[in-house]
Amino acid sequence: MATSSIFEIGLTxxxxxxxxxxxTSHNIANASTPGFHRQNAIQSTxxxxxxxxxxxxxxxxxxxxxxAYSQFLDGxxxxxxxxxxxxxxxxxxxxxxxNLLADPNAGLSPALQSFFSAVQDVASNPSSVPSRQSLxxxxxxxxxxxxxxxxxxxxxxxxxxxxxxxxxxQINSTAQDLANINDQIxxxxxxxxxxxxxxLDKRDQLLADLNKLVRTSVVTDANGTVNVFIGTGQxxxxxxQSFGLTAGPSAADPANYDISYVANGxxxxxxxxxxxxxxxxxxxxxxxxxxxxxxxxxxRVAVVLAQTFNDQHQLGQDLNGALGQSFFNVxxxxxxVNSNNAGTAAVTASNSAVGALTGxxxxxxxxxxxxxxxxxxxxxxxxxxxxxxxxxxxxxxxASGAASNGDSxxxxxxxxxxxxxxxxxxxxxxxxxAAPIRTASAVxxxxxxxxxxxxxxxxxxxxxxxxxxxxxxxTSATTFDVTGTGxxxxxxxxxxxxxxxSYNGWTAQITGTPQAGDTFTIARNTGGVADNxxxxxxxxxxxxxxxxxxxxxxxxxxxxxxSDVGNRARxxxxxxxxxxxxxxxxxxxxQSLSGVNLDEEAxxxxxxxxxxQASGKVLQIASTLFDTILGIGA
Numbered sequence: 001m002a003t004s005s006i007f008e009i010g011l012t013x014x015x016x017x018x019x020x021x022x023x024t025s026h027n028i029a030n031a032s033t034p035g036f037h038r039q040n041a042i043q044s045t046x047x048x049x050x051x052x053x054x055x056x057x058x059x060x061x062x063x064x065x066x067x068a069y070s071q072f073l074d075g076x077x078x079x080x081x082x083x084x085x086x087x088x089x090x091x092x093x094x095x096x097x098x099n100l101l102a103d104p105n106a107g108l109s110p111a112l113q114s115f116f117s118a119v120q121d122v123a124s125n126p127s128s129v130p131s132r133q134s135l136x137x138x139x140x141x142x143x144x145x146x147x148x149x150x151x152x153x154x155x156x157x158x159x160x161x162x163x164x165x166x167x168x169x170q171i172n173s174t175a176q177d178l179a180n181i182n183d184q185i186x187x188x189x190x191x192x193x194x195x196x197x198x199x200l201d202k203r204d205q206l207l208a209d210l211n212k213l214v215r216t217s218v219v220t221d222a223n224g225t226v227n228v229f230i231g232t233g234q235x236x237x238x239x240x241q242s243f244g245l246t247a248g249p250s251a252a253d254p255a256n257y258d259i260s261y262v263a264n265g266x267x268x269x270x271x272x273x274x275x276x277x278x279x280x281x282x283x284x285x286x287x288x289x290x291x292x293x294x295x296x297x298x299x300r301v302a303v304v305l306a307q308t309f310n311d312q313h314q315l316g317q318d319l320n321g322a323l324g325q326s327f328f329n330v331x332x333x334x335x336x337v338n339s340n341n342a343g344t345a346a347v348t349a350s351n352s353a354v355g356a357l358t359g360x361x362x363x364x365x366x367x368x369x370x371x372x373x374x375x376x377x378x379x380x381x382x383x384x385x386x387x388x389x390x391x392x393x394x395x396x397x398x399a400s401g402a403a404s405n406g407d408s409x410x411x412x413x414x415x416x417x418x419x420x421x422x423x424x425x426x427x428x429x430x431x432x433x434a435a436p437i438r439t440a441s442a443v444x445x446x447x448x449x450x451x452x453x454x455x456x457x458x459x460x461x462x463x464x465x466x467x468x469x470x471x472x473x474x475t476s477a478t479t480f481d482v483t484g485t486g487x488x489x490x491x492x493x494x495x496x497x498x499x500x501x502s503y504n505g506w507t508a509q510i511t512g513t514p515q516a517g518d519t520f521t522i523a524r525n526t527g528g529v530a531d532n533x534x535x536x537x538x539x540x541x542x543x544x545x546x547x548x549x550x551x552x553x554x555x556x557x558x559x560x561x562x563s564d565v566g567n568r569a570r571x572x573x574x575x576x577x578x579x580x581x582x583x584x585x586x587x588x589x590x591q592s593l594s595g596v597n598l599d600e601e602a603x604x605x606x607x608x609x610x611x612x613q614a615s616g617k618v619l620q621i622a623s624t625l626f627d628t629i630l631g632i633g634a
Contacts (some may be wrong), residue, residue: 005049005058012059013615016043018202020608024601027386031596035205037067038596039197067188067197073590074204078211080583082277085212089282091569093156094290098569100152101294101562108301108558110444111145114138116542122433123535131426139327139423146302150419153295160283160291161247161257167213167280168247168259170280171236175211175228179242181206182225186240189223200224210236231274234261245270251339252363252410256287290568292415293377297359297561297595299417301547305554306330306421307354308546309538314460316432316534317525320485322460324432324534331420333394336410344401347409349394355546359523362411364396366403374410433538434531436467438504440521447477447515449497453533454522463505469523470503474514 020465023041042063048055049415118131118138125131181203188196203226210216210228216236219230228237235243243263250258251269259275261268272284306328316324333349351357360377373382373391382391387398394413399494439451456462465486474480474495481491485503498511507521508601525531547557 002225006618006625009059010056010615010618010622012046012061013618016060016062017608017612017615019065021605023065024604024608028110028598028601028605031598031601033201035071035201035208036596037197037201037204037594038235039065039067041065048206053285053571060574064194065197066195067200068594070590070593071201073586073593076586077583077590078208080207080579080586082211082215084576084583085278086276086282086285086580086581087572089279090286091572091576093160093283094285094565094569094572095564097153097290097294098147098565100149102563106145107562108145108149108298109555111138111142111529112542112555112558116539119535119539119542122431122533123539126433126532126535127529128387129428132431132433135431136425136428138246139425143421143423146298146418146421149298150295150416153291153298154419156289157255157291158294158439160287163252164257164259164280164283165247166282168245171210171213171280172242172244174206174213175236175242175244178206178210178226178228178237179240180459182237183240185224195224202297211278213278214280215274229271231261232268234268235263242342252408253336254339259284268279268290271623290565292361293359294561294565295341295418296361296412297557299414300357300417300558301423301554301561302352302417303331303357304354304415304557306548307351308541308544311460312534312541313432313536315436315458315462317434317436317528318432319429319529321524321526321528322430323436323466326424326432327431329420329422329424331414331417333414334412334416336412338408338410341404341407343404345403345407346398346401347397348399349411349413350397351393351413352390352395353393357413358392358548359414360392361415362391362394362413364409364411366407367405376597433535434525434528435533436462436525437527438528439508439523440523442519445515445518445520447474447511447513447518449474449514449518449520451510451520452511454506455533455537457502457505457507465504466506467524472501472510472520472522474518476516476517477513480514492504 019041023039029039042065043060044063046058046061046380048057050056104110115135115138118135121131122128122135181199185196185199185203188199207216207218207228214230217228217233219227221227221239225239226237227235227239230236236245237243243261246260246262246267247257248260248264250256252258254345258272259270259280261270261454272288275281275284307330310326310328310330313324313327318324330351333351335347335349337346343366346365358375358377360375363374363376365372365374369385371384371389373389373396374380374508375382375392382389387396389396394411396411435453435456437454437456441449441451456466468484468486470481470482470484472482475492479492479496480495481489482493482503483489487504495510497513497516498509500507500509502508503522508521543553543557545551545553547553552560
């Protein structure tokens with residue numbers, strides 16, 4: 001009995017040592033396997049045997065093999081990696097725009113400066129055809145610079161759509177793998193009560209990979225399987241079943257790809273703001289926070305430049321003696337009809353006051369007879385029931401059709417401004433550098449009063465009677481009569497020295513003391529090829545605050561865009577560096593518990609080898625004892 005017990009004890013020791021060697025070898029082999037958790041063979045004492053001399057031990061047994069796992073530490077690594085993936089993906093995108101805008105040679109600032117230098121050259125040499133041709137060339141170069149920026153931003157948007165599609169496919173594939181792992185875990189539990197450590201490691205690694213793509217919420221069932229949720233609670237994995245996502249053109253804006261949730265044959269569009277964390281969250285956030293605003297703000301500069309330059313140019317006179325035409329083709333506002341609209345309503349938008357443009361997009365929706373305009377940058381709402389309506393310099397009109405409840409329209413006043421800006425003139429003679437009016441004092445005047453050169457009033461188009469000859473005849477030192485206005489001839493007008501005198505769309509001032517009978521005329525500017533008055537006013541636009549409700553000029557508005565992107569890129573870079581350090585710290589803490597230490601495993605190999613050899617020696621001694629007993633019997 002004693003010999004048999006020694007054999008049994010020795011055998012349990014051999015089995016335990018062999019289990020330890022196997023587990024240690026498995027750890028060493030997977031030291032570099034991502035997501036692997038160090039495993040330990042857990043031993044306990046066999047149930048002892050009661051004898052008259054007390055309880056006699058019967059050796060050891062291996063109860064199970066457990067992972068060195070901490071839900072807290074692994075969860076901390078998961079959260080840190082999700083945010084790190086978000087910041088790294090965001091940085092890779094914003095750096096493209098930051099490098100584009102900040103380039104001192106390829107940026108918009110040099111093109112703006114060259115254009116207005118050419119305007120100044122025309123002001124200095126209004127009759128010079130080469131100067132005028134140079135202005136047209138610089139205008140074409142400015143147009144090309146705007147369009148090049150727009151094309152690059154459009155390429156970035158297209159690249160985002162491709163990345164969103166690829167990331168969505170990766171999410172679907174990972175979700176399916178998780179569902180398959182869940183199935184294997186359930187089958188393993190049905191045939192064995194021991195934990196399937198390697199399956200659990202693979203499951204946790206898939207969760208880590210999934211959280212690098214998009215932030216998830218995970219609920220672990222008692223059977224070891226996981227249920228995974230994204231967004232506002234949409235189920236991505238439920239036991240052995242996975243649900244898919246799909247990416248495609250947005251119903252509200254086909255230029256952008258949105259994410260939809262597919263379950264049981266139904267497709268539900270998800271709010272991009274609900275998909276946070278991971279590389280997918282970064283792509284969606286970058287598009288709404290940075291790309292849209294940069295493209296809109298750059299377009300706003302183009303729209304304001306084109307319209308304000310046109311406004312002043314149309315108040316001038318070209319070399320042919322005609323009033324100025326549009327110098328630029330002004331980009332138009334865009335209205336995108338939601339493809340899900342049930343009604344037939346058509347809405348138009350126009351930039352009626354470019355100085356009030358905000359650079360934001362707007363969503364116009366209809367419900368129960370009321371229209372709601374939502375400014376997307378700050379969610380400010382404006383409600384109304386009739387058209388036209390003007391908000392932030394954008395005038396909305398109802399063109400035709402009938403609206404149904406829930407219909408919506410995306411209003412983009414400046415999205416395509418940089419793309420659609422173009423030069424309208426090709427003939428240098430059509431540049432309106434001169435003013436269309438000329439003032440004069442009669443030679444026979446006896447007083448010392450003088451009249452200013454006069455200016456054409458804004459906004460254009462000029463008054464239909466602008467070029468009529470108007471005569472101011474003083475009936476006394478304090479009153480004058482007006483003839484030639486074409487809309488009535490005022491008499492006995494009070495004279496105020498230096499005060500504005502405005503008729504037919506022009507304004508002039510008379511200073512000094514006139515005498516009765518003195519006359520002054522304001523007439524068409526004939527032969528004014530050397531006149532530079534309108535060119536000087538065009539030059540002054542470079543520093544005029546015409547953007548953002550009169551708070552910025554073209555250059556400062558563009559500089560604000562560059563500054564905002566640069567500051568955001570720097571902020572993301574700093575946060576990314578800090579997050580990477582946090583990932584390293586949390587990973588180090590997790591690896592200190594769950595990672596494989598090869599030195600420790602090498603020591604374990606020697607320990608289990610010696611245990612195996614010692615148990616073998618026990619068996620050898622038991623065999624010798626058994627042989628001795630047999631010898632006595634003989």
